[in-house]
Amino acid sequence: MTSVVTHEQARNERHHYRLPNGTDTWISSYVGINSVERRAKGLPSRTPESFPPPLEPIAFLVEQGANSMIPGHYHQADQFQVFISGEGKFGIKPIEGLTVHYAMAFTPYAPIHADSTGVEYYTLRNGWDPGARWMPEHREALKGRTKSYRHGLGAIPALIGDADGPSHIEGVLAQTVVPAEEDGLMSTLFQTSGIAAITGPAPASGRGQYWLVLRGQCQINQQQATERSLIFVAPNEPAPTISAGKEGVAILCMQFPKRENA
Template identity: 35%
Template sequence: MVLVAPAETARANRRRGSAPDGVTFWHTLYLGTTRYNMAPDTPDPDAEALFPMAFLVEQDPGSTANAHYHQQDQFQLVVGGHGTLGLHEIRPVTVHFTGAHTAYGPIRASQDEGVWYFTLRNGFDPGARFMTMPRNRVALRTIPGRRHREAVAGPLSTPTSPTETLLGPDPDGMTAWRYTIAPGEAVTGADPAAGRGQYWVPTVGSLTHAGQELPKLSCAFVYPDDPSFQAIAGPDGAQVIAMQFPLHRSCPDDHA
């Protein structure tokens, strides 16, 4: 069953947060759970399980999130402000994919606006492992089969067709698309069985899926065994980013 998180519902979860490297931000949980809202002593979900985990980060102006990695594949979708991610300029709309145990960053937020981005995963992750900590660098080198996997699309220009492939398609299914939909028109996504879950985020306008409205910056997760995602654009049309995970975790072994 498709999981849906309308933006106005998620907004009730908006909280201040800070990471171990000192970066500060607003954190809005959409789907799943994170270390910012888990009760003390709660066991982590199984790292191998399919576990949608989606939240919006509003990184404070002038702040820097140091280079780090995660134990899960992830997409990041930049939807507000601007800054840099490593050597890449990021502003709306930018799509970034990193495989599990791929170090990336730093993320430097602009001095005037900061930078806002969705973090979207299909498996539970306990938090960033910063490369400024020697034990994390050592642990990363000990993971068998690890490879650096990273892809960026954007900042995106004006759409040139109703459906655009932004990343991939890779042989293992990793793909990102942008759909531009006229008012009242329908969209049908790719077969989700080709990957290990899809996220859909309207960045302009709104959608209606199965009778539920998804305004701008809402979020939906489509499981691999769900039918293809279907929705209808609202009265102002819509632009939607759809992101599909690889069929298998990029690097399942974690010795960190």
């Protein structure tokens, strides 16, 4: 099981990357070494893995510059994205509040537009990806894969401490963000307003989980986890032990689907 990584620790590995269309991004590494960090450190490039790629958590925070656009594209690994600040559009849909986007490997999704504030979002993968495959240039590589297309957006409910969020919670409030599917894909927001133990789905029911603290703080496997802390749990590991303190916590669980031959 990976250790808890805090926002402050991730910022120590923050690197600038300018996309081919001129959009400026800044990438802060949480788990693993992503393709941007590899380039920044002069490490040799990595080729795509066979699908599904071996289990390998890669997680980072993207800061997308103001008044910019990331064109439509797809990746060769399953991923979640969590939009946490800023305004813009995901395709034609406005980015409003906290939002989860999931995209299965080889599933094209719409451009990401950032308004004058820029946007920040986490990208969370459970396997290696060599980088975006831009559309329509890489359309040919998708032939025969259309049956596996799957992606969608899920709004994250209001958090404790928000004006429209819960003020007092008895025990633990579990709220669905991405409905659970037979292959294990799901995302649930867990919230407490005081001391409580949080239990999520069994890791073996999917192909890896990320837990992201959105508000407050807690202990995860006896490690301190503050706001924007992150941890990855592999499917062959026990469920994490999560204990909220007296001020409560809002923590998001995102689980990847199982894959054949994985």
